[in-house]
Amino acid sequence: MSEALLSVRNLSVQFTTYGQTNQVLKGVSLDVPARSQIALVGESGSGKTVTMRAIMGLLRTPPAKIIGGQIFYDGRDLLTMPDRDRLKLRGTAMSMVFQDPMSSLNPVFTIADQMGTILKYADRRLGRSRSAKERMDRVHEVLGQVRMRDPERVARSYPIMLSGGMRQRVLIAMALLSEPRLLIADEPGTALDVTTQAQILKLLKDLVEERGLALLMITHNLGVVRETSNYVYVMNKGVVVEHRPTAELFEAPRDDYTKALIAAVPRLTGGTSFGKSGAAA
Amino acid sequence: MAAQTVTNEPRRLSNAYQNWYRFSRNPTAVIGAGIVILAILAAILAPWITPYPEHVGAVVNFRARHLPPSAEYWFGTDNVGRDIFTRVIFGLRISLLLALVVLGIAIPVGTTLGLLAGYFGGWVEIVIMRLTDIALAIPPLVMALAVAAVLSPDLINSMLAIAALWWTWHTRLIYSITRQLRAQEFVEAAETLGASKFHILFREILPNCVSALAVKTSLDAGFVILVGASLSFLGLGIQPPTPDLGTMVASGSAFLPDYWWESVLPGMAILVVALGFNLLGDGLRDLFDVQEVR
Amino acid sequence: MSNMLEVVGLTKLFPVRSAFGRKAGEVRAVDNVSFSIENGKVYGLAGESGSGKSTIARMIMGLAQPTSGDILLDGHSITGETGTRAYGRKVQMVFQNPGSSLNPRRTVGQSIAVPLAAHGTPSSEHKRRIAELLEMVQLPADFALRYPHELSGGQKQRVAIARALAVAPQLLILDEPTSALDVSVQARVMDLLVDLGQQLGLTYLFISHDLSLMRNFADTVGVLYLGKIVETGPTASVFEAPQHDYTRLLLASVPVISAEEEALRPKIPLIDGEIPTAEQLIALRNGANPVSQRTSE
Numbered sequence: 001m002s003e004a005l006l007s008v009r010n011l012s013v014q015f016t017t018y019g020q021t022n023q024v025l026k027g028v029s030l031d032v033p034a035r036s037q038i039a040l041v042g043e044s045g046s047g048k049t050v051t052m053r054a055i056m057g058l059l060r061t062p063p064a065k066i067i068g069g070q071i072f073y074d075g076r077d078l079l080t081m082p083d084r085d086r087l088k089l090r091g092t093a094m095s096m097v098f099q100d101p102m103s104s105l106n107p108v109f110t111i112a113d114q115m116g117t118i119l120k121y122a123d124r125r126l127g128r129s130r131s132a133k134e135r136m137d138r139v140h141e142v143l144g145q146v147r148m149r150d151p152e153r154v155a156r157s158y159p160i161m162l163s164g165g166m167r168q169r170v171l172i173a174m175a176l177l178s179e180p181r182l183l184i185a186d187e188p189g190t191a192l193d194v195t196t197q198a199q200i201l202k203l204l205k206d207l208v209e210e211r212g213l214a215l216l217m218i219t220h221n222l223g224v225v226r227e228t229s230n231y232v233y234v235m236n237k238g239v240v241v242e243h244r245p246t247a248e249l250f251e252a253p254r255d256d257y258t259k260a261l262i263a264a265v266p267r268l269t270g271g272t273s274f275g276k277s278g279a280a281a
Numbered sequence: 282m283a284a285q286t287v288t289n290e291p292r293r294l295s296n297a298y299q300n301w302y303r304f305s306r307n308p309t310a311v312i313g314a315g316i317v318i319l320a321i322l323a324a325i326l327a328p329w330i331t332p333y334p335e336h337v338g339a340v341v342n343f344r345a346r347h348l349p350p351s352a353e354y355w356f357g358t359d360n361v362g363r364d365i366f367t368r369v370i371f372g373l374r375i376s377l378l379l380a381l382v383v384l385g386i387a388i389p390v391g392t393t394l395g396l397l398a399g400y401f402g403g404w405v406e407i408v409i410m411r412l413t414d415i416a417l418a419i420p421p422l423v424m425a426l427a428v429a430a431v432l433s434p435d436l437i438n439s440m441l442a443i444a445a446l447w448w449t450w451h452t453r454l455i456y457s458i459t460r461q462l463r464a465q466e467f468v469e470a471a472e473t474l475g476a477s478k479f480h481i482l483f484r485e486i487l488p489n490c491v492s493a494l495a496v497k498t499s500l501d502a503g504f505v506i507l508v509g510a511s512l513s514f515l516g517l518g519i520q521p522p523t524p525d526l527g528t529m530v531a532s533g534s535a536f537l538p539d540y541w542w543e544s545v546l547p548g549m550a551i552l553v554v555a556l557g558f559n560l561l562g563d564g565l566r567d568l569f570d571v572q573e574v575r
Numbered sequence: 576m577s578n579m580l581e582v583v584g585l586t587k588l589f590p591v592r593s594a595f596g597r598k599a600g601e602v603r604a605v606d607n608v609s610f611s612i613e614n615g616k617v618y619g620l621a622g623e624s625g626s627g628k629s630t631i632a633r634m635i636m637g638l639a640q641p642t643s644g645d646i647l648l649d650g651h652s653i654t655g656e657t658g659t660r661a662y663g664r665k666v667q668m669v670f671q672n673p674g675s676s677l678n679p680r681r682t683v684g685q686s687i688a689v690p691l692a693a694h695g696t697p698s699s700e701h702k703r704r705i706a707e708l709l710e711m712v713q714l715p716a717d718f719a720l721r722y723p724h725e726l727s728g729g730q731k732q733r734v735a736i737a738r739a740l741a742v743a744p745q746l747l748i749l750d751e752p753t754s755a756l757d758v759s760v761q762a763r764v765m766d767l768l769v770d771l772g773q774q775l776g777l778t779y780l781f782i783s784h785d786l787s788l789m790r791n792f793a794d795t796v797g798v799l800y801l802g803k804i805v806e807t808g809p810t811a812s813v814f815e816a817p818q819h820d821y822t823r824l825l826l827a828s829v830p831v832i833s834a835e836e837e838a839l840r841p842k843i844p845l846i847d848g849e850i851p852t853a854e855q856l857i858a859l860r861n862g863a864n865p866v867s868q869r870t871s872e
Contacts, residue, residue: 018302043757044728147849193623194784198828199850206848220757223787223830250832264762266787268829268836270811274762274792275769466676467686473636473668474738475693485689488680 004031004072005214006055006094006182011069013050016062024050026238027069032182037208037215039229039246041222043261046235052184052218056096057086073182088125091118094182095175097204100191101167105159111170112155115139115177122178142173147203165196172204182214190221201228222265226250234258303568310564316557317499324374331367339522347540357542359533365543368524369550375518375525376554379440379509380502386444388498391451392490396482398452399459410456416449421508429517436519439512443505454497458490492569496562503558510551526551577650579746579778580618580635581611585644587630587802604630606802607644612746612795617772617779619793619810621786621825626799628782632750635780636668648746664694667739671751673731677723683709683734684719690741708737712767729760733767740771747772748780753788765792786829787836790814798822800853817841820856 013025025047032038042048053059055071057078071078073093078086098104106114116135123130130138136155143151146169159167168189175183188204189197205228208215219225225232226246233243234255242255253259266272304310328334332355342362350357356365398409421443428442429435462468463486471485512518513527521528526547533544585608593599605627612618622628633639635646646654648665670676677686687705696704706716712733723731732752739747749768753761765788772779781793789796790810797807798821806819817823823841828850831837846855 018299043759147847194786195623195824195828195850195853198830199852201830202850221830222758222832226832227830261759262832264759265832266762266765266785266791267833268787268790268814268826268831269833269839270790270814272787272791274765275773276766466670466672467678469638470668470670470676470735470738471678471689473638474690474742475664476689477693480689480693485678485681488678491680 003033003075005034005074006032006216007072008051008055009070009072011051011054011071012067013047013054013059014065014067016065023067024064024238025054028235028238028240029069030233030240030243032214032216034181034214035212036231037205037217037229039217039219039225039232040235041219041225041232042235043220045237047238048218048220048235049186051235052096052186052216055216056094056184057090090125091122091175091180092126092178093180094184095178095180097172097175097183097185097188099186099188101164101171102191104171105167107159110156110158111143111162112136112139115142115155115170115174118174119177126178138177139173142176143170145176145207146170146173148173163196164192165199168192168196168200169203172200172207176207176211180213182216183208185215185217187219187221188217189224190219197224204228222250222262234261300568304564307564307567309560310567313557313560313562313564316553317561320373320554320557321377323370324377327370327374331364331370333364333367334371336363336367337371337522337524347536347543349540350542350546356546357540359529359543360536360540365529365546368529369526369547372524372526372529372547373550373554375436375523376506376509376551379436380505382440383444383447383505384498384501387447387451387501388494391448392455392487392494394448395452395455396459396486399456400463400478400482400486406456409452413449413452413456416446417453419446421446422511425512425517426515434517434520436513436525439509439517443508443512447501447505450501451494451497454493455490458493459486462486462489492565496566496569498562499558499565500562503555503562506551506555506558577614578611578647579614579616579649580780581645581647582631582635583609583645583647585609585631585634585646586642587627587634587639588642603802605634605641608799608802608804610797610804610807612778612780615772615776615778616794617781617792619781619783619789619796620799621783621789621796622799623784623825625801627802628799629750631799632668632748632780632782636666636748664742665744666746666748667742667744668748668750669732669735669739669752672755673728673735674723674755676735677731679723681722682719683721683723683726686723686734687719687738687741690738694742704741708741709734711740711771712737727760728756729764732756732764736764736767736771740775743775744777746778746780748782750782751784754783754785761788768792786814786825787831798825815839820860821853824851824853824856 008028008030011025011028012023014021014023028047028051030038030040040048040051050059050064054066055078059066066079073089078089116132116139119130119135119138139155140151143154148154148166148169154162154166154170162170185204189200192200201224204215207213217224217229229246231243232246232249233240234249234257235241236257242249242253242258249258250262253262323330340363345354345358345362346360348354348358354364354366356369359365359368394409394413398406424446425439425442428438432438468481468485471481476485509518510527510530513525514531516531518527519525529547530544530551533540533547536543585605586603587605589602589604590598591600591602608627608631610618620628620631630639634641641654645652684705687708688701691701691704692698705719709716709718714730714733714737718726718730718734726734752768753764756764768779769792771777781789783789793810795808796810796813797804798813798819799805800821806813806817806822813822814826817826824843827841827843829840831840843850843856845851851859
């Protein structure tokens with residue numbers, strides 16, 4: 001196994017609200033090797049979102065507090081890095097694709113404005129400089145990479161003029177602007193129709209393979225896990241309960257929680273029965 | 282099948298506790314609340330806590346005229362020798378009473394009209410909102426002056442004049458909230474469950490307006506006090522010898538800058554009380570804003 | 576077997592207005608939809624956003640008026656009757672988002688009391704009836720004093736179900752009842768719905784975009800696309816041998832967790848390396864498929 005690009009070691013996080021303190025992450029560890037597709041799956045409250053935010057540096061401290069562990073990127077611990085260095089990595093080394101295309105885009109600016117601004121600040125952090133035209137060229141290039149038929153038109157549009165699927169592609173494009181090596185996708189397609197979601201997931205998979213990126217996907221949908229990842233971490237109540245190659249996990253899950261989770265998913269083939277007469281746990 | 286057990290999570294705190302916790306962490310809000318409570322208590326207990334309660338009447342003590350603030354007369358005395366501190370506290374009574382009456386009329390009227398306009402739409406909405414637009418275009422002070430010119434310049438008349446226009450703000454506010462809530466699923470659910478219109482308006486929608494109303498009321502109270510003080514400054518308020526903050530500022534201004542305390546200290550009282558309500562209102566708004574986001 | 580619900584030629588048009596309020600055209604949100612539900616069975620309406628499924632639910636519930644068409648409940652036409660109290664006794668609805676279908680400022684007990692009071696249950700009876708209903712949905716009686724924000728998503732949805740059952744309806748419309756819930760919680764709520772359905776002899780109209788759920792809950796399914804039912808029939812047959820392109824696309828898009836399910840899914844040709852949209856697929860076939868109807872299991 002190649003040296004992991006991203007390595008979370010024993011991460012523990014606590015939250016303090018209204019005077020009460022709860023530990024939401026209890027020693028979470030996971031590895032994302034280069035060119036791999038890792039899924040982090042769990043239900044609400046499992047801690048998967050907190051883990052993702054900790055990796056990206058998006059945790060609000062307070063009320064959150066990292067009380068232990070390390071997050072290594074390319075061998076360097078993000079948690080002890082000076083802020084300036086960490087900021088340099090965001091969007092450039094690792095990039096996030098946000099969950100809700102409806103609310104993640106600012107409605108009063110065009111796509112070109114929003115993507116141009118992101119690129120401008122990323123360049124600044126890296127000490128690069130591009131002219132406005134070069135920036136626009138890059139914006140169009142990336143919009144083409146996410147398979148937009150008419151990148152110039154999309155760039156000129158306001159978010160409200162685009163469909164949900166197109167907005168999600170824009171979010172992916174935004175993540176790709178500065179050529180990151182790691183993409184973190186937060187519940188991609190959850191807010192979309194199932195047919196649109198299928199398109200987006202295929203796009204993500206293709207992009208990641210074409211560009212040799214590493215993908216860390218956060219999701220609650222086991223079907224998405226099976227179709228888009230080759231290794232999966234299952235989280236429950238702040239702990240990783242099981243982690244295996246995807247195929248193995250579904251064929252022979254070891255942990256009770258994983259088994260219960262898989263059993264609870266209704267099957268397209270029928271055979272899941274609900275109610276007392278059913279075989280529910 | 283076993284009954285569903287509550288999952289192993291932190292104890293869910295009651296709404297009231299959460300609110301109190303957040304509110305108490307906001308220093309300006311707590312200060313505002315403190316000022317308001319103090320002012321209200323002082324106004325209620327006025328006869329018992331003031332050193333010279335008889336000075337609210339037609340008392341004259343020429344030997345003690347224009348005395349500066351001292352241990353004997355905390356705020357000094359005015360041009361006929363009355364204790365200003367006592368008169369300020371009693372004047373507070375009038376101001377707070379004004380706020381109570383005006384808001385006591387404006388809130389029920391404005392809220393009901395807003396609920397009706399927001400929920401029923403159609404011509405009900407058109408009539409009510411256009412009426413509101415017209416009323417909003419009339420400046421309250423001008424209205425009060427007009428009323429004073431027609432009837433006698435009297436506190437009651439002034440209060441009624443202000444109240445007659447104040448409801449419009451509440452109508453607008455409740456109208457917009459009702460319109461948003463009307464589309465919410467719990468309102469639709471109430472409709473499908475057969476609830477009466479009265480129930481939907483007052484038992485489903487209105488409880489959700491309470492936070493906005495609380496914020497607006499506390500901010501308004503400060504503003505009403507200021508308007509009332511302005512009216513009496515102009516001579517439209519309560520007539521002497523009954524003490525009133527605005528009147529005191531007006532009559533004291535004749536003696537500026539030598540006997541500054543006669544005008545400035547009542548003015549400061551107005552400022553502090555209005556400020557208290559504003560801080561309280563801001564604090565409440567900060568409190569409830571975050572809740573909406575949740 | 577009699578039909579609890581029969582919908583005939585249901586249509587809902589929304590006018591599109593240009594400047595100055597002049598009518599410039601119309602949106603056919605629901606286009607000549609007909610289906611029926613047998614007493615005690617579950618009928619599933621499958622579709623994505625914009626398919627018209629929620630509009631159909633709202634029209635049957637009386638929250639919206641159809642432009643044309645007829646709705647018959649237990650044999651009687653109710654097209655004019657919707658919105659009245661008598662109607663609310665026969666049909667009830669469980670909404671999608673448990674967070675917003677319960678009034679956040681009212682306790683669970685107060686929310687459940689709304690239909691009780693509206694339909695004439697004396698207040699002395701309320702407490703007992705609320706406890707009864709909570710027990711039916713497997714929640715402890717002291718939940719009546721809690722506020723919605725103190726409950727989990729699954730618990731809130733159970734309260735919504737209890738409230739809908741308070742007036743003992745015959746038909747229950749379930750509008751995406753579990754899409755906001757975690758999958759394990761979803762399983763529990765579906766268990767509850769099945770058990771209650773058998774216990775109380777309920778008929779269900781189940782609206783969902785989740786095909787795997789549909790497969791295991793609905794007896795008959797109708798696939799909605801752009802306001803029309805493009806395919807209908809017993810669930811197993813539609814899923815195992817879908818005829819219409821849209822149905823095939825829907826089934827092919829569902830992420831599944833086993834090889835058997837994968838084998839069941841239709842294979843869709845890629846266009847430009849991408850999964851095609853429904854319009855593209857249909858255009859590919861040169862003209863839309865006619866509505867496909869099955870006559871036997």
